[in-house]
Amino acid sequence: MSEQDKTRVTVLISGTGSNLQALIDACGSGQIPDAAIVRVVSDRKNVRGLERAEQAGIPTATHGILPYKQKHPHPEDSKKMSDEARSAYDTELARIVLADRPEMVVCAGFMRILTPSFLGPLQQASVPIINLHPALHGDLTGAGCIERAWEEYQAGERKSSGVMIHHVIADVDMGEPIVQRVVEMEGCSTVEDFQQRVHASEHPLIVEGTTVIVQKIRASKTGS
Numbered sequence: 001m002s003e004q005d006k007t008r009v010t011v012l013i014s015g016t017g018s019n020l021q022a023l024i025d026a027c028g029s030g031q032i033p034d035a036a037i038v039r040v041v042s043d044r045k046n047v048r049g050l051e052r053a054e055q056a057g058i059p060t061a062t063h064g065i066l067p068y069k070q071k072h073p074h075p076e077d078s079k080k081m082s083d084e085a086r087s088a089y090d091t092e093l094a095r096i097v098l099a100d101r102p103e104m105v106v107c108a109g110f111m112r113i114l115t116p117s118f119l120g121p122l123q124q125a126s127v128p129i130i131n132l133h134p135a136l137h138g139d140l141t142g143a144g145c146i147e148r149a150w151e152e153y154q155a156g157e158r159k160s161s162g163v164m165i166h167h168v169i170a171d172v173d174m175g176e177p178i179v180q181r182v183v184e185m186e187g188c189s190t191v192e193d194f195q196q197r198v199h200a201s202e203h204p205l206i207v208e209g210t211t212v213i214v215q216k217i218r219a220s221k222t223g224s
């Protein structure tokens, strides 16, 4: 199949990109059938994930938040993004992403809350967005879930957590799950042990979840 006939995937990252690498490898090997990553977009520059994309010959873009925080300062806390800054940032992010005509977007460690200024244009273009989250649906949400799960394990309040791939909606980490897996915590001595277990589950799961959506897109295109 020629590159232009493959399902076009854009990946959003913020850091190391080990999950991005799993997607790059799976698209390259055909484990994710007939799909190609058309661009990797990071909200942070000089991150390892951008190097991984460049090494794979995948176009990249860096879309930083600083100009938006400077132009639309938060009224109380300069460290936070104002609503205006978030909206302007997301409007431009949508333009950058849609310029490549992706058929789906994968958030692979993308550490920004996406507002309707991004979600709206993507929905209008019928481009589904999925996200990798290091917790089970309806359990922990937001940033820092691995650490919070560990604290609760230490307090005897839980024996397991999990990882899920889910649809992205405005309500953070509450979108319909596509695939999820329990990660047992028994036997972990440190949060690093647990973090390694989580990461070991994430890489096959993000490939599995992306494959589900790629196959749905292809089925809708072929009417099968």
Ligand SMILES: Nc1nc2c(c(=O)[nH]1)N[C@@H](CN(C=O)c1ccc(C(=O)N[C@@H](CCC(=O)O)C(=O)O)cc1)CN2
Residues within 6 Å of the ligand: 107, 110, 111, 112, 113, 114, 115, 131, 132, 133, 134, 141, 142, 143, 167, 168, 169, 170, 171, 172, 173, 174, 175
């Ligand atoms: N509208 C949605 N946006 C995002 C979702 C989602 O389900 N709906 N998933 C997240 C990914 N994510 C957890 O999986 C997540 C990432 C980041 C944050 C967060 O609080 N970010 C802070 C900034 C943190 C930083 O600068 O380091 C923020 O945006 O203010 C929450 C959840 C992707 N987005």
Ligand SMILES: NCC(=O)N[C@@H]1O[C@H](COP(=O)([O-])[O-])[C@@H](O)[C@H]1O
Residues within 6 Å of the ligand: 013, 014, 015, 016, 017, 018, 019, 020, 049, 108, 109, 110, 111, 132, 133, 134, 142, 143, 144, 145, 199, 202
């Ligand atoms: N709430 C989102 C979140 O916490 N995502 C986490 O970001 C990491 C990205 O790693 P990577 O850059 O090596 O793929 C992953 O561990 C993922 O669980």
